[in-house]
Amino acid sequence: MFDLIVKGGTLPDGQVADIGLQGDKIAAVGKLEAEARRVIDATGDLVSPPFVDPHFHMDATLSYGLPRVNASGTLLEGISLWGELRDIATVEDMVARALRYCDWAVSMGLLAIRTHVDTTPDHLRGVTAMLEVKRQVAPYLDLQLVAFPQDGLYRSPTGRANVLRALDMGVDVVGGIPHFERTMEEGAASVRDMARLAAERGLMLDLHCDETDDPHSRHVETLAAEVTRHGLGARAAGSHLTSMHSMDNYYVSKLLPLIAESGMCAIPNPLINITLQGRHDSFPKRRGLTRVKEMQALGITVGWGQDCVLDPWYSLGTADMLDVAFMGLHVAQMTHPEEMARCFRMVTEDNARIMGLAGHGLKVGDQASLVILDAGDPVEALRLRAARLFVVSKGRVVAEAARGDARLDLPGRGGMVRRRVKG
Numbered sequence: 001m002f003d004l005i006v007k008g009g010t011l012p013d014g015q016v017a018d019i020g021l022q023g024d025k026i027a028a029v030g031k032l033e034a035e036a037r038r039v040i041d042a043t044g045d046l047v048s049p050p051f052v053d054p055h056f057h058m059d060a061t062l063s064y065g066l067p068r069v070n071a072s073g074t075l076l077e078g079i080s081l082w083g084e085l086r087d088i089a090t091v092e093d094m095v096a097r098a099l100r101y102c103d104w105a106v107s108m109g110l111l112a113i114r115t116h117v118d119t120t121p122d123h124l125r126g127v128t129a130m131l132e133v134k135r136q137v138a139p140y141l142d143l144q145l146v147a148f149p150q151d152g153l154y155r156s157p158t159g160r161a162n163v164l165r166a167l168d169m170g171v172d173v174v175g176g177i178p179h180f181e182r183t184m185e186e187g188a189a190s191v192r193d194m195a196r197l198a199a200e201r202g203l204m205l206d207l208h209c210d211e212t213d214d215p216h217s218r219h220v221e222t223l224a225a226e227v228t229r230h231g232l233g234a235r236a237a238g239s240h241l242t243s244m245h246s247m248d249n250y251y252v253s254k255l256l257p258l259i260a261e262s263g264m265c266a267i268p269n270p271l272i273n274i275t276l277q278g279r280h281d282s283f284p285k286r287r288g289l290t291r292v293k294e295m296q297a298l299g300i301t302v303g304w305g306q307d308c309v310l311d312p313w314y315s316l317g318t319a320d321m322l323d324v325a326f327m328g329l330h331v332a333q334m335t336h337p338e339e340m341a342r343c344f345r346m347v348t349e350d351n352a353r354i355m356g357l358a359g360h361g362l363k364v365g366d367q368a369s370l371v372i373l374d375a376g377d378p379v380e381a382l383r384l385r386a387a388r389l390f391v392v393s394k395g396r397v398v399a400e401a402a403r404g405d406a407r408l409d410l411p412g413r414g415g416m417v418r419r420r421v422k423g
């Protein structure tokens with residue numbers, strides 16, 4: 001007797017199987033005849049592990065227009081706007097906005113999120129708020145917090161001290177922003193400092209790194225070297241890495257093998273960087289995305305991150321990782337069928353690897369969390385940004401939604417229009 005059986009779904013690798021859930025674990029996968037307290041018929045539909053977002057800013061989310069909108073659309077105006085907002089927002093404001101965002105995430109099958117938390121202000125209200133949110137959503141959503149010195153580890157007078165305070169309060173991951181420090185030297189020093197700190201404390205490391213159009217912003221080089229020195233491997237990640245889009249090709253031919261050697265991961269954020277980067281260009285105008293396919297070809301784990309939803313840096317967003325992968329697919333020109341399928345894996349299994357999530361998957365013994373989509377396979381899910389018909393988290397059905405079909409009223413045409421072509 002299972003608690004729940006998901007019948008006849010198509011898994012991301014094309015296999016058709018029933019999945020039996022017992023408690024908070026997947027207990028069986030295959031052809032199941034056993035009884036269950038509840039059966040969901042997923043025949044023809046895609047059954048996937050949950051979506052994962054390895055890069056977000058939940059302390060700022062759903063604040064669009066507060067205290068005013070970002071008129072220039074640049075990263076720097078966004079940072080200065082956020083500098084005003086974080087000092088007027090209360091803990092209660094931030095908790096309420098974050099919980100609302102988590103509701104959206106759950107409805108989209110997004111069940112694990114790494115969020116950077118700004119540790120710049122001495123009051124650390126963002127840290128207090130996000131620790132509270134993490135506690136409240138823990139039964140259904142895994143939240144990982146990064147101590148993020150938004151205004152610089154050294155550029156802000158208490159930047160370094162506040163990162164340490166946040167880690168002592170229970171924040172999980174060491175962050176940084178080397179390209180925002182005053183000089184290249186201080187940026188490189190901040191990378192060495194934070195890598196050492198992560199190694200000493202046995203924590204993961206995730207730096208906002210080279211989020212700039214300046215091809216001479218090369219902090220990723222220092223990051224890879226320090227990850228290798230301390231043996232951090234996949235417990236370390238470089239977020240954004242956008243300057244790589246404009247680096248000299250000869251230099252990159254040396255850089256990428258060093259990143260691969262280190263074992264570190266990369267997290268581009270395509271929705272945000274296609275809008276923020278290239279703002280100082282006339283034409284030709286750069287795309288603002290790092291070298292995704294080129295890193296993957298060397299075996300580097302690359303995920304897609306969402307970064308922002310309705311905040312000082314980005315005026316749209318719905319907590320849908322398929323939106324993120326869809327944009328990434330376009331900007332990185334990942335249009336071969338295998339590359340499109342890879343984009344889906346990036347927002348599920350590759351992102352789970354980056355966050356170090358145990359039990360993410362659809363094997364026996366994995367966590368009883370999955371998503372049933374109104375699509376026949378991963379590529380169709382991307383094309384449609386398909387409805388999440390059922391979301392199961394830790395053994396419980398936590399969200400349900402209707403299919404994406406529509407009713408037509410056209411003479412001589414059928415009554416229902418279905419944009420699915422598979423399953």
Ligand SMILES: [Zn+2]
Pocket residue numbers: 055056057116208239307
């Ligand atoms: Zn970010």
